[in-house]
Amino acid sequence: MPLFPNTPVEKMTEPYHRRWWALLVLCLSLLIVVMANTSLIVAAPDMTKDLGLSSSDLQWVIDGYTVPYAALMLVLGAIGDKYSRRGALVLGLLIFAGGSVMGGLVDETSLVITARAIMGVGAAVVMPATLSLLVAIFPRAERAKAITAWSATSGLAIAAGPLAAGWLLENHAWGSTFLMNVPVAVLGVVGALLLVPPSKAEGMGRIDYVGGLLSIVSVGSLVYATIEGPHFGWGVGPIAAAVVAGVGLLAFVAWELKHPNPMLNVRKFTERPFSGSMLAVLFFFFGTFGSIYYSTQFLQFVLGYDALETGIRLLPLAGAVFVGSAVTGKLAPKLGVKIVVGTGMVIGTAGVFLLTQIETGSTYTDFLTPLLLLGFAIGLSLAPATDTIMGSFPEDELGVGGGANDTALELGCALGIAILGSLLATSYKDKLTDMVGGHLPAEAMDVAKDSVGGGIAVAEQVAKNPQGGAEQAQTLLGAVHESFAHAIAHTSLIGGIIMAAGTLIVIAVLPGRGHTTEHGEEDAAPATEEQTETVGA
Numbered sequence: 001m002p003l004f005p006n007t008p009v010e011k012m013t014e015p016y017h018r019r020w021w022a023l024l025v026l027c028l029s030l031l032i033v034v035m036a037n038t039s040l041i042v043a044a045p046d047m048t049k050d051l052g053l054s055s056s057d058l059q060w061v062i063d064g065y066t067v068p069y070a071a072l073m074l075v076l077g078a079i080g081d082k083y084s085r086r087g088a089l090v091l092g093l094l095i096f097a098g099g100s101v102m103g104g105l106v107d108e109t110s111l112v113i114t115a116r117a118i119m120g121v122g123a124a125v126v127m128p129a130t131l132s133l134l135v136a137i138f139p140r141a142e143r144a145k146a147i148t149a150w151s152a153t154s155g156l157a158i159a160a161g162p163l164a165a166g167w168l169l170e171n172h173a174w175g176s177t178f179l180m181n182v183p184v185a186v187l188g189v190v191g192a193l194l195l196v197p198p199s200k201a202e203g204m205g206r207i208d209y210v211g212g213l214l215s216i217v218s219v220g221s222l223v224y225a226t227i228e229g230p231h232f233g234w235g236v237g238p239i240a241a242a243v244v245a246g247v248g249l250l251a252f253v254a255w256e257l258k259h260p261n262p263m264l265n266v267r268k269f270t271e272r273p274f275s276g277s278m279l280a281v282l283f284f285f286f287g288t289f290g291s292i293y294y295s296t297q298f299l300q301f302v303l304g305y306d307a308l309e310t311g312i313r314l315l316p317l318a319g320a321v322f323v324g325s326a327v328t329g330k331l332a333p334k335l336g337v338k339i340v341v342g343t344g345m346v347i348g349t350a351g352v353f354l355l356t357q358i359e360t361g362s363t364y365t366d367f368l369t370p371l372l373l374l375g376f377a378i379g380l381s382l383a384p385a386t387d388t389i390m391g392s393f394p395e396d397e398l399g400v401g402g403g404a405n406d407t408a409l410e411l412g413c414a415l416g417i418a419i420l421g422s423l424l425a426t427s428y429k430d431k432l433t434d435m436v437g438g439h440l441p442a443e444a445m446d447v448a449k450d451s452v453g454g455g456i457a458v459a460e461q462v463a464k465n466p467q468g469g470a471e472q473a474q475t476l477l478g479a480v481h482e483s484f485a486h487a488i489a490h491t492s493l494i495g496g497i498i499m500a501a502g503t504l505i506v507i508a509v510l511p512g513r514g515h516t517t518e519h520g521e522e523d524a525a526p527a528t529e530e531q532t533e534t535v536g537a
Contacts (some may be wrong), residue, residue, distance in 0.1 A: 005197040009136050010395070016197050019137045022147050025191035027153040029093060032155055032184045037289075037413065038161030041296050042307040044451060046174040048113075057109050063227045063414065065525035068120035070410040072490030075212035077128030077403030078263055078434075080358045081201040081396060084132050088399070089192050092125025096279040102458035103178035114176070123194050131402030135390050136199045144332065144387050145430070148325050150408040154373060154409075155172075155321025162296065170308050186259035188432040190332070201396030210255050211263035219407060225415040241304060248494050264400055274392040275335065277385040278511035281405060282340050282412040284382060288374050290416030290495055292317075293487050295367050295423050301452045302481050302524040305366060313364055317375035324379020336513035344381025345506055348371050349499040355492035360482045420495050428452065428487035435479040448480065454526035457479035 009016050015424040040047075040062055048058055080088030099118030106112055118160045130150065132279060138146045167177040222245035229238035255420065256262040269275045292314070324344070334338045351373030386405055393401035426522070440448065448455040459480065463473035 004176070005195065007197060007200045009197040011485075013195075015139045015142075016137050018195055019142075019146075020265050021191075022137055022196045023134065023149060025188060025195050025324075026134055027150060028184065028191065029089060029126050029188045030130050030150060030153050030415035031160065031412055032128050032181050032188070033096070034157035035161035035164065036100075036123065037062075037290070038366075039180075040161075041293065042162040042165050042300070042310050043169060043174045043177045045300065046169060046307075049177050050174060050342050050455065051107070051109050051112065052254075053109060057113075059227065060113050061109070061116060063419070064116035065123070066227070066410065066414045067192060067220055068117050069123045070223050070407055070414060071216045072121060072124035073128050073406045074215045074264060074400060074412070075207075075209075075401040076125050076220070077132065077406075078207050078212065078397075079397030079399070080125070080129050080132060081399035082204050082207055084401060085129050085199040087198075088125050089129040089133065092122045092129060093185045093188045093192070094122070095119075096122030096126060097182050098122070100178045100181040100185070103180075104175040116234055119181075127406040128399045128402030131386070131390060131405060132351060133196060134187050134198055135398050135401070136395070137197065142187060142389075144361040144383065145329060147390070148329050149210065152322055152325040152379060153388055154382065155325075156318045156377075158321075159314040159318035160291065161361045162314050163312075164308070164310035166173035166306065166308035170306075178468050185330075194502050201398070204396040205261040208259055208261055208263040211252060211259060214248055214252035214255060215263060218245050218252050219411070221245035221248060221323065223411065225413050226414055227411040234422045264404060265387060265397075268392055269393060272509050273388045274510045276339070276506050277337070277388040278404065278408045279502065279509065280345060280381060280385045281389070281408040282315055282347065282415075283499060283506065284348060284378055284385075285400065285409050285412030286376060286419075286502075287348055287499045288414040289413040289414070289496060290420030291355060291370065291374060291492070293324075293421055296373070297452060298362075298484065298488060299367070300347055302484060305364075313367075314371065316368060317371040319381040320372045320375025324376040324381075326379075328383050331380075332387075337384045337388050338507065338510040338512050340384050341510060342380040342503070342507040344377040345484070345499070345503040347380070347494060348377030349503050351377065352492055352499050353496035355499045356489045356496065358485050358492070360485045362485060364494050368491045416495075419498075423494055424491045425451070426486045427490045428483050431483035431486045434478060435483060435502045436476060440476070448476070451483045454481060455483070458471055 029433070044058060044062070047053060047061065051057070053061065076088065076092075087186050094289065099120075099122055100114050103112055103115030104116065106115060134146050134150060137144060164180060165177040168180060221241040223350070225238045225241035225245055229242065244252045253266050256264060256266045269278075296310055296314070299305045299313060305313065328340055351370040354370040354373070355367075389408075390398070391406045428451075432449055432455065433445075436448075437445070442456050444461070448458040449498050456477065459473045459477040462476055465472070
């Protein structure tokens with residue numbers, strides 16, 4: 001038996017014999033890519049103090065990763081299809097590791113943002129490669145189970161990122177949260193070379209680079225406008241980006257409709273299983289990442305948990321993901337995608353609405369049920385939605401399919417953090433102004449209104465005043481906590497309404513079990529005949 005699997009999976013007459021070991025490598029690669037987003041949530045306070053980050057700086061440290069990640073996945077997935085999916089996975093992991101090393105060693109804000117952007121480019125190569133390789137390696141009969149494991153890994157990473165980062169921050173500086181990615185990425189590279197077979201699209205035509213460029217411009221501008229506009233005001237930059245995104249999207253659709261070999265066949269959006277599943281993925285991560293973004297801040301700033309304690313308290317979410325994943329493996333084949341995904345969205349929406357009950361006296365227990373519901377919803381519904389999306393693409397477009405799925409996922413994360421984060425900041429600022437406006441110097445008030453962390457920092461400074469400072473600080477601290485609790489409740493109400501509307505749309509769009517695709521198959525089994533033959537099922 002050769003050490004390296006050199007026979008392309010497309011030429012194998014039987015399913016690849018080490019496919020479950022290969023799946024472990026793919027899930028490991030996915031794990032660190034998603035963890036890079038979630039680990040920063042608990043590392044942000046330390047980074048803010050050490051680097052002196054403003055609210056805008058911190059937003060771009062977080063989203064410097066998101067913009068290239070979301071914008072590049074579609075075109076890089078196509079390039080992986082064309083030349084080498086395994087090669088794309090290896091290259092992406094190396095780029096990701098390089099960015100992580102840079103981020104762990106630099107101490108200037110601009111360089112940290114640059115490092116995050118490099119990591120985002122690497123992640124944009126890795127993510128679609130993991131899905132396209134999974135679908136190419138596994139026969140149709142086993143693919144749903146493999147995708148369930150892939151989806152469960154996404155949920156695990158949501159909780160594992162804060163936990164790992166919190167453990168490191170107990171004894172190390174924030175740079176360690178970047179460096180922890182390096183050994184895992186190296187292990188992924190070695191595992192890919194040893195266990196993942198080569199794969200690429202057979203007979204794929206020339207890549208539609210014009211369509212690829214238009215997709216980069218459109219998605220990148222949309223994510224930029226989404227981040228900048230809600231948080232920092234709709235000035236010239238965000239408005240221009242929104243216009244570019246709109247024009248670019250129209251140009252992309254027009255180009256793809258007339259191109260003989262389009263980057264993405266936009267006519268797929270007229271297929272109800274595909275479009276409904278894409279919307280489901282987007283809304284799931286909108287609600288989940290937005291909720292976790294402000295829930296972890298409450299746990300840290302209001303309840304006083306440190307980074308490790310916060311990470312530990314997110315573990316029930318990961319456990320709920322695994323329970324949901326186990327359940328969906330039994331329910332999805334029997335009930336179909338519409339019922340399972342729709343049920344999951346209802347449960348996730350209920351989890352967001354429960355956060356409207358948060359108040360000043362709330363404890364971790366008040367967050368536990370929402371976290372369990374969100375985790376179970378992801379585990380229940382993400383796998384069948386992803387399976388449906390990937391089943392809509394033929395073998396020579398698996399990377400594009402993975403890119404489309406992951407773009408919806410990452411766009412949902414960006415929208416959740418940006419929109420709900422903006423609502424949170426505005427509600428907090430307005431409430432705090434009503435409670436303490438005029439009782440603080442203007443400069444101190446500006447700092448206190450900027451964020452809950454800023455409010456606590458101002459209270460600590462006030463406490464140092466020997467003449468009544470302790471009492472004034474306690475009053476201010478109470479106002480900060482009450483304002484932030486109010487902001488979470490108000491933001492969760494808006495987020496829940498958006499999730500509820502999304503749920504109704506997804507349920508209306510997804511077809512029932514009796515619906516057949518253009519390939520003559522029901523929604524619970526969307527793979528094409530071409531795909532099944534290709535992987536040797």
